[in-house]
Amino acid sequence: MADSETDRREVREGPITATNAKADWLGPSSDKTSSRPSSPLLPNSASDAASTSSLSDGKSSSYFATLEASVDGLQRRAQSLIDKINEGRSSDQDMMKSFNTSLSMKVTELSQCLEERMYQMYEQNNTLLQARLQEFSQVVERIRQLQSELKHVCQTVATVYKDL
Template sequence: MDFFFEDLPTTSQSTPNSDHGESQSTEDIDYDSSRGKSSSLSLSMTKIQEQQTSSSIDEISRRVQDLVEKVNDSRTSDQKVMDGFQDKLVEKVSEMCQQMKEHMYTVYEKNSNDMQVKLQEVSEVLESCTKLNQELLEASQALTGLREALAISQSSEP
């Protein structure tokens, strides 16, 4: 937000008062020479005070304008710093996300290899179980055949 005080009217500008200007008659000037000296001295002092007040106000206005410009410059600088920080932060977050993805894929690959080894072991165990089951069935059939043979032979002997 920029503030500019240059275009503002100043209230300290002096304007000649028509009562003290050229409308004075020669009678007023001749009336009292000591009063005239005092009056012109008072008028000179008033003008000096008005000029000093005017220059003081102008100086304050200039200082205020300088301060406003410094604040605006500082804000612009702050915005640049924040923009740079945001850019770096976005860059770092993107970089970290990429690293996490790569690590995740590495873990996936390792887990896949481990699972493949385990699946191979399970497959071998299942194959072994199938063979054992087949052998048990054959043994059971052999025992059944043997029992039948024994039962026949015991029934044929008196």
């Protein structure tokens, strides 16, 4: 449970943003221009080279601007998804807190019901035990009376036997 709390804190304290997640695969920035190797089919005149270079710079800067916009869009989308994930985690945490609270209340309620039922059973058992103890006391008293009578009978028989 502590690991999941740590994970949640990491996401909240340092979420991934578009600014700190730039990819290295983009290569050099659009400030640099790529040099094209000269082709033997192209003329080597200075004016042709200058016009080709400016045309190439225009295309590459346009290409890199489009690429940069696409990357920025992807980063915004990724940040949006991360924000949704964080919102979902927050919602899950709230749901679990609510679940734990309601579960605790139910467990407490059931525990109290069980305790009340247990005391009812104690009362029923006590009533039965009291009745049986009362019967037992009466039986023991009757046994004492019978024992006393038997002892008296034995003494009488012993006396009669002596007299014979």
